[in-house]
Amino acid sequence: MRVFLLNGKKIQGNSYPLSNKEIKYLSDVLRIKDGESFIAKDEKEKYFTAYIHDGFLALSEEVEKKDDLPLYSGPSAEIILLQSIAKGKKNELIARFATEAGCAEVVFFPSRYSDVKELGEHSRERIENIMKEAVMQSGGHLPMLFFENSLEDAIKRRKGKSIILHQGIRGKTEYLINAIEKSDEKVTILVGPEGGFSDEECEKAEDNSFIPVILGTNILRTETAGIYAIGGIQTILNHS
Numbered sequence: 008m009r010v011f012l013l014n015g016k017k018i019q020g021n022s023y024p025l026s027n028k029e030i031k032y033l034s035d036v037l038r039i040k041d042g043e044s045f046i047a048k049d050e051k052e053k054y055f056t057a058y059i060h061d062g063f064l065a066l067s068e069e070v071e072k073k074d075d076l077p078l079y080s081g082p083s084a085e086i087i088l089l090q091s092i093a094k095g096k097k098n099e100l101i102a103r104f105a106t107e108a109g110c111a112e113v114v115f116f117p118s119r120y121s122d123v124k125e126l127g128e129h130s131r132e133r134i135e136n137i138m139k140e141a142v143m144q145s146g147g148h149l150p151m152l153f154f155e156n157s158l159e160d161a162i163k164r165r166k167g168k169s170i171i172l173h174q175g176i177r178g179k180t181e182y183l184i185n186a187i188e189k190s191d192e193k194v195t196i197l198v199g200p201e202g203g204f205s206d207e208e209c210e211k212a213e214d215n216s217f218i219p220v221i222l223g224t225n226i227l228r229t230e231t232a233g234i235y236a237i238g239g240i241q242t243i244l245n246h247s
Contacts (some may be wrong), residue, residue, distance in 0.1 A: 012035065012058065013064075015049040019211030023047075023057070023064035033059060037143070044095050044246030050149060059245045075122045084244050085111040088233050089161045091118040091200035092126060095228040102134045104234040106141035106150055108241070113138075116161035126154060158208055162215050167193025171212045172232050173204050183236060186220050187243045194240055198233045 011033065017023055025033070033039045039059060047064065056067040088105050092098060092115050103114045110219075117124040126134070135152060142149045155161045168191045174180055187194065195215055204212070204221040213219065220236075227235055 010054075010143060011039075011045060011046050011047040011064075012139050012149065012168050013049045013055075015051065015053075018049065018066070021066045022075045022181045023066055025059075025062055030059075030062065032140075039235050048086070052148065069129070075233075079216045084191055084240070085107065085166065086132040086240060087112040087114065087164065087193070087195040088164055089116065089164065089195060089197045090233060090239070091116060091158075091198060091204075091229065092121045092123050092201055094122050098126065099134055099137050100219045100230045101233060102152070103137050103141045103231075107109070107145045108234055110148050110150045111144065111148075111239065112151045112153065112164065114155055114161050116155040118158050118200055119155060119205040121231060122202070123198040135212065147225055156217075158211065162197075162212065162217075163213065165195040167191060167195060169195040169197065169212075169217045170220040171197040171204070172210065172222065172236060173199060173209050173212075173219055174221060176206055176209045177213060179213075180219045181222055182223050183199070183220050183239050184243060187240050189244055191244065196233055196236050196240075198229060198236075201229055216236070234244055 013023060030163070037045065039045055041059050043058050044058055046054060048054045049067070058065045086109065088110050090098075090105075090113065091103055093101065100116065102113055115126060131154060138149060138152060141147075153164065168187065169187055172182070197212055199208075211221070222232070222235060222239065
């Protein structure tokens, strides 16, 4: 079920003023008409029944039992994607895919062979907006989004079982299905740019407990490798 994402700072009691962009989105994308009820939520995962009325949303009492809502609850494990910055709009695709797939966190960072070393303010805003739109389309949860300055800083955000999508430098490489266990509650995926990781970066990842993993398929592009791995991890965790 689609859900409209509210900006919590704009909520005024039981009223929510809509911007022209939000009105257009509700009308053209969600196809909501005046007086029609639908589900909305804020960044803190508080759910409301909402109605459009004269450029505002009328919000009913907070929906307390989220389990009663036909919404995607996310994977059984917390998945963190550490993604090397890619070219152009590939970063937006990656952010959208990761959001729709239920990632808890998405972290962009530059690596040695990244063609782009830094994302500007406009690019960051675009990524944030696309993730919010993905939440409204999928009914999932909005991941936390971070922009780090280096691989070293990104690695500090690792949680739980950590894998790097790369052939092992020291001869230790696992297939994804062997690296992930159903008992894993948190999984971090480290994905390189179009040019891949350098040997030094792979060694640094391995020194920080990242397991080198191959997916057992053709070599994937940076914008598809992460989502492929996320789907595989969710299948292993939810259906083993």
